[in-house]
Amino acid sequence: MQELTNMIREVARDLLKQKSVDLIIGFAQGTMPLCSTPCFVRQDDEVDRLIWDSFCENNLAKYLVKRSNKIAIVAKGCDTRAVVELIKENQISRDQIVIIGIPCQGMVDRRLVESALNGKEIQEAEEMNGELIIKGKIFEKVLNRDEFLCLSCKTCTHRNPVIYDILVGDPVTEIDTKPYLDVAKFEALTPEEQGEYFSREFAKCIRCYACRNACPLCYCQECFVDSSKPQWIGKTTNASDTAIFHIMRAFHLAGRCVECGACERACPMGVDIRKLNRKLSKDVKERFDYEAGLSLEQVAPLSTFQPDDSEDFMLHP
Amino acid sequence: MMAESKDWQPKIVAFLCNWCSYAGADLAGISRIQYPTNVRVIRVPCSGRINPFFILASLQHGIDGVLISGCHPGECHYLTGNYSARRKFALLKSLLEYTGLEEGRIQFSWISASEGVKFAKVIAEVTEKIKTLGPAKKLVKNPS
Numbered sequence: 280m281q282e283l284t285n286m287i288r289e290v291a292r293d294l295l296k297q298k299s300v301d302l303i304i305g306f307a308q309g310t311m312p313l314c315s316t317p318c319f320v321r322q323d324d325e326v327d328r329l330i331w332d333s334f335c336e337n338n339l340a341k342y343l344v345k346r347s348n349k350i351a352i353v354a355k356g357c358d359t360r361a362v363v364e365l366i367k368e369n370q371i372s373r374d375q376i377v378i379i380g381i382p383c384q385g386m387v388d389r390r391l392v393e394s395a396l397n398g399k400e401i402q403e404a405e406e407m408n409g410e411l412i413i414k415g416k417i418f419e420k421v422l423n424r425d426e427f428l429c430l431s432c433k434t435c436t437h438r439n440p441v442i443y444d445i446l447v448g449d450p451v452t453e454i455d456t457k458p459y460l461d462v463a464k465f466e467a468l469t470p471e472e473q474g475e476y477f478s479r480e481f482a483k484c485i486r487c488y489a490c491r492n493a494c495p496l497c498y499c500q501e502c503f504v505d506s507s508k509p510q511w512i513g514k515t516t517n518a519s520d521t522a523i524f525h526i527m528r529a530f531h532l533a534g535r536c537v538e539c540g541a542c543e544r545a546c547p548m549g550v551d552i553r554k555l556n557r558k559l560s561k562d563v564k565e566r567f568d569y570e571a572g573l574s575l576e577q578v579a580p581l582s583t584f585q586p587d588d589s590e591d592f593m594l595h596p
Numbered sequence: 597m598m599a600e601s602k603d604w605q606p607k608i609v610a611f612l613c614n615w616c617s618y619a620g621a622d623l624a625g626i627s628r629i630q631y632p633t634n635v636r637v638i639r640v641p642c643s644g645r646i647n648p649f650f651i652l653a654s655l656q657h658g659i660d661g662v663l664i665s666g667c668h669p670g671e672c673h674y675l676t677g678n679y680s681a682r683r684k685f686a687l688l689k690s691l692l693e694y695t696g697l698e699e700g701r702i703q704f705s706w707i708s709a710s711e712g713v714k715f716a717k718v719i720a721e722v723t724e725k726i727k728t729l730g731p732a733k734k735l736v737k738n739p740s
Binding site: 465466470471472473474475476477478503511512513517519520522523526527529530533555558559562563566567580581584586588589590592593594595 | 648649652653656669670676679680682683684685686687688689690691692693694695696697698699703704705706718721722734735736737738
């Protein structure tokens with residue numbers, strides 16, 4: 280990891296010195312252990328703030344929208360997929376950004392580590408050869424990092440950057456995940472069981488919209504939840520309004536969600552937000568043979584059509 | 597509950613496109629074809645005009661079933677509106693059913709301006725289906 284950190288700093292320093300970019304978006308050490316934080320570097324004497332470790336979980340593509348200067352972005356597989364979608368949706372132009380691609384080994388979920396320690400306070404965390412060394416006041420624990428990966432990293436199919444200008448580090452082997460096995464399992468349940476599961480999940484929601492704010496592809500000037508003319512849904516935690524908020528939030532990402540899991544990690548209440556997004560990703564893949572963020576050329580599935588699209592969902596009297 | 601009494605009748609909203617399905621309904625009317633009176637028609641410019649929120653808002657306000665109908669593929673007045681709608685609603689229906697909405701609560705069909713008979717048949721079929729499903733409970737806001 281230290282090697283990658285050094286390489287990122289070197290690349291960043293060169294880019295700023297040559298004035299090929301005005302801004303570098305990367306990660307810096309956070310104020311708490313197990314928590315790296317997004318960082319914006321503009322001067323070449325600041326590049327030593329940049330780091331790379333197993334806690335760089337945020338999707339930095341979020342910070343690309345509405346910028347006019349030239350930017351370099353440190354990007355994992357999922358970040359690059361979000362960048363591809365943003366380019367396709369004309370939120371940023373390709374020649375405006377330099378993508379520093381980093382093959383990703385999966386990021387560690389802080390909450391999983393915390394729950395493995397039964398609430399003991401973590402004061403320091405180090406990583407070495409695939410192990411996390413967690414230190415507190417009166418304890419030290421060694422954990423296998425691969426057991427504590429974020430849920431989205433466990434189902435990730437594109438750990439390597441799909442698009443980049445500079446690649447830092449060696450490509451990693453993609454994990455052979457059974458695609459959408461979880462979705463297929465849930466589809467097999469009865470409507471009652473499905474409804475019950477989602478009512479339970481949605482009941483936790485406090486409508487803080489952290490999921491929306493963390494999502495790299497939620498950039499509408501006026502979100503449907505904020506709109507008052509028309510007011511599509513109520514603003515309270517009424518069960519029906521909350522359910523419709525979640526359904527429509529997911530639906531607005533149909534064929535666009537890159538499954539970075541930023542929504543779920545941002546959620547303070549632990550709502551299973553990805554469940555809806557993954558269902559849509561599966562449907563989009565099966566129906567329209569499209570995966571978000573993999574190609575700059577392929578047209579977004581809901582911006583196009585085929586005359587012979589399947590009508591299996593329709594009534595044919 | 598009153599809603600589940602024997603003479604309960606479902607409330608169904610039909611979003612019909614102006615150019616085909618609405619004209620189809622009109623033809624059914626002037627041809628004096630009988631069909632169930634459970635349906636409330638809302639005329640929209642095109643099936644592509646229908647925002648998923650229309651469907652969700654209907655369910656939220658106590659509608660028991662929603663029918664969406666537009667021109668047959670290739671016959672859209674705006675050339676491709678119904679093709680876009682088809683992709684959109686394939687995903688929406690699947691997503692809603694994934695969250696536990698009963699299969700058949702929302703229905704989609706193509707009805708042309710000359711298909712008055714088909715319009716009556718579709719309405720009869722949808723009404724029958726919603727009757728077997730009973731009153732909608734999912735997504736209803738402030739159920740009585």
